Amino acid sequence: MMKTITLLVALLLASIATPASAANEAKIIFWYPGEAGNTAEAQPLIDLFCDTINAQIKPFSVSGKYFNSVAGGLEFIWKEHPQLAIISHPALVQEGAKLGKYETILATLPEPSGKPLEQYSLVGATPTLQDGAEIVTSEPLSENFIREYLFPNLPKKISLRSSSQILLELQRIGSGKKKGYAILTPSEAFSLKRIPSAWSKSIKFISHSKEVPSASLVSFDNSWKGIAQLKAVLLRLSSNPANSELLGELRLKGFAER
Structure with missing residues (x-):
């Protein structure tokens, strides 16, 4: 009998302790x-x-x-x-x-x-964006987000895509193998400035975005x-x-x- 009571008490305590x-x-x-x-x-x-x-x-x-x-x-x-x-x-x-x-x-x-606030960077090999310019990002940013929160003065028509190889994309742009631009996060922009190569020196910082959280x-x-x-x-x-x-x-x- 005592063993049964002891077991019931133990089970009760376990049922109380687990949720807590x-x-x-x-x-x-x-x-x-x-x-x-x-x-x-x-x-x-x-x-x-x-x-x-x-x-x-x-x-x-x-x-x-x-x-x-x-x-x-x-x-x-x-x-x-x-x-x-x-x-x-x-x-x-x-x-x-x-x-x-x-x-x-x-x-x-x-x-x-x-x-607690950040600015994105718009970069490219040439300082002026034309209608239809391709812009690559590492983050999956929508065009609405970019225009509302980052760069409201972009050309009316742009071609936007995201890439998991943003460094390779920048290398192609900087070396002239590809026409286009990139929107970089603050850490990406910081890293780009520290790359000691000819192609990185060819990339221009065109503008900085509005500050975002x-x-x-x-x-x-x-x-x-x-x-x-x-x-x-x-x-x-x-x-x-x-x-x-x-x-x-x-x-x-x-x-x-x-």
Whole structure:
């Protein structure tokens, strides 16, 4: 009889503890369509980020995945229902209507500027764009997004496409093998300036875009109780020199209030 009672008590405690433990856990997606790498390659870095955060937000914890495609990110959000996301601004604007309700929590401070606002660069071998000019991007940017948020004064007719090989595209443009232009992210523009080659010197920076927000940390589920602790940890992450290598791998200088 006593064994039966003991077993029932143990089962009751287990049934109570499991939901409480699960309620402390949160999933986070790092969603940057068009960025380098893939989910598998990025996982060790994402795990390291989460482990660093988890050590400071107990009893709460986060686990994450990285996606660099629109379809992959949307599928993860729809199927896995993450509580949190770090999403590039273009993805947030262009796909936001498909995400349901969300609340912006923090801004990322990306390299190289370390600011919550970014500017894209329009580059090419010639300084003037003609009607029908081809423009290549690494991010899947729609023409509406480009005209509204980045470059409102482009020619009326442009040919737009995205490429996962933006460096190769720039090399072809700079060497004269291909006519066209490119819209570069801040990190791509920074990298281009540091390439010591003849073709890179042939590429001109034609104009810089309007300032747009950097990637944002958003919450899809305000019922997760770890938000306040996570926010506090992220805001002070850059103040600890031990985190500089991790942030550098993430190409971030930290987080800030949005």
